Amino acid sequence: MDRSEQIKLCVGYYWIMRTQSDTMMLFLLVTLYMYIRNRRRGHSSIGRRVNTLPLRRDALDNIIGTGGDRNCIWKLRMSLNAFANLCELLQVQGGLDDDGHVGIGEQVATFLIILALHTKNRSEQVRFYRSGETVSRYFHKVLGSVLRVQSVLFAKADPVPEDSIDPRWKWFKGCLGALDGTYIDVTVPKSDKSRYRTRKSRISTNVLGVCNRNMNFVYVLSGWEGSVSDSRVLRDAITRRNGLKIPVGSYYLVDAGYTNGRGFLSPYRNVRYHINEWTQGHRAPQNRLELFNKKHSSARNVIERFFGLLKKRWAILRNPSFYPIRIQSHIIIVCCLLQNFIRMNMDVDPEKDATLLPEHILVGDALLLMKPTCCYSSMASIPRQWTEQETEQFVVFMEELVVEGKRADAGQFKPGAFQKLADKMNEKFPGCGLIVKHIRNKHKRLKEKYMYVAEMLGCSGFG
Structure with missing residues (x-):
């Protein structure tokens, strides 16, 4: 070139x-x-970056700041003081740290909201202006931190002393508490559904819970398939290296689904046992076996009430979540641990009471959540006492409904029949205050009482 x-x-x-x-x-x-x-x-x-720090602070302050105890209890299921104690416990003994990106308060609050309200990851992204990966990472971080302090949160079981005057427990000297199993719905892969399917065709895990006389969990074993029997789960619990330990001379109350043996006291079989069999209208115990079963059922019912309180407080236990089954098992244990923590750090358990205190009722649109979650009528637990005149008139009105064709061929009353009967009873007895629920319960009790007589009359040779 x-x-x-x-x-x-x-x-x-x-x-x-x-x-x-x-x-x-x-x-x-x-x-x-x-x-x-x-x-x-x-x-x-x-696209310009938005400073979300003030927005995050406002969202957290609405729960644990200006909202006071009422918002904190509704969102996190514990008071502000209990929440502060939990954060300190997880930081000092649980290894939870503030990495400069998400504070400890926000980490624990996000975790508790997911458990208490069963909110999804996307909802927490919107609430705290975080990414889905951040919410998931800190959820598992707090989950592991709570599990690390389980030795602190699990309660101790003390035997009933010889001089006990507790009307519920004084009959069982040396008793440590009660245990039972409960089913909690879970989500599992399609290949594992047959193993987790219960006798009621629900996909659940069989959870063993052991509590003391003060309604605090002593031991929890989660993860067994729903098709496994309660006795098999208990056998695994007592044979584990760090499993359930029962001192010599002490025992737990169990129901008839378990074997009566050393360390476990079950009721007499084929004898009246459950509490609803001893309610108003049923005859008193006729012998020592029935008397023992009645006392046994009254004391062992503590574990049933505690399971109900547990599922009432944590909505994530009422519906299956979409975490892996191993994480779902850990969540169940953590909910039990937090249940103990709340009862240890709050003088009044808002979930245990029939009604919430006025300062614990949330204002604003969240008031709509009160009916299905926490607020129950204080009169719901008081049985309605029927007089003889009311019972006689009730039977007369029931006969009139049958004559009018208000009962279907299958034996069930048609819709609106009980409401009509309640109106007639209130017209006949002004001020009695009977509602449909009272009518339905009375019908059920009478049906149970005269069930065997009806069966005899239906047999050949009678009538």
Whole structure:
């Protein structure tokens, strides 16, 4: 290549670079003009970062700040003081740390909201302006931290002393408490559903719970398939290296689903046992076996009430979640541990009481959540006492309903029949205050009472 060709090539390359530079400069000028114009109009075509720190602080402050105890109890199921103690416990003994990205208060609050309200990851993203990965990472972080302090949160079981005057427990000297199993619905892979399917065709895990006389969990074993019997789960619990330990001379109350043996006291079989069999209208115990079963059922019912309180407090236990089965088992144990923590750090358990205190009732739109979650009528637990005149008139009105064709062929009363009967009873006995629930319960009791007589009359040779 001679010198003239080299000069032409250099000149051509220069003009190409100059043209591209002009095009690039023109593009930058147009982009800058559009950006400035949109900023003046109040919006930008170029995505700008929003400072979410004040928004996160406001969201957290609404729960554990200005909202006071009432918002904290509704969202986190514990008071502000209990929440502060939990954060300190997890930080000092649970290994939970503040990494500068998400504070300990926000970590624990997010975790408790997911358990208490069974909110999804996406809801917490919107609440605290976090990514889904951040919410998931800190959820598992707090979960592991709570599990690490289980030795602190699990209660101790003390035997009933010889001089006990407790009307419920004084009959069982040396008793440590009660144990039972409960089913909690879970989500498992399709290949494992047959093993987790219960006799009621629900996909659940069989959870063993052991509590003391003060309604605090002593031991919890979660993870067994729903198709496994309660006795098999108990056998696994007592054979584990760190399993359930029962001192010599002490025992737990169990139901008829377990074997009566050393360390476990079960009721007499084929004898009346459950509490609803001793309610108003049923005859008193006729012999020592029935008397023992009645006392046994009254004391052992502590574990049944505690399971009900547990599922009432943590909504995540009432519906299956979509975590892996191993994480779901850990969540169940953590809910039991937090149940103990709340009872240890709060003088009044709002979930245990029939009604909430006024300062614990949330204001605003969350008031709509009161009926299905926490608020129950204080009169619901008081049985309605029927007089003889009311019972006789009730039977007369029931006969009239049957004559009027209000009962279907299957034996069930048609819709609106009980309401009509309640109206008649209130008209006959002004001020009695009978409602449909009272009518339905009375019908059920009478049906149970005269069930065997009806069966005898239906047999050949009677009537």
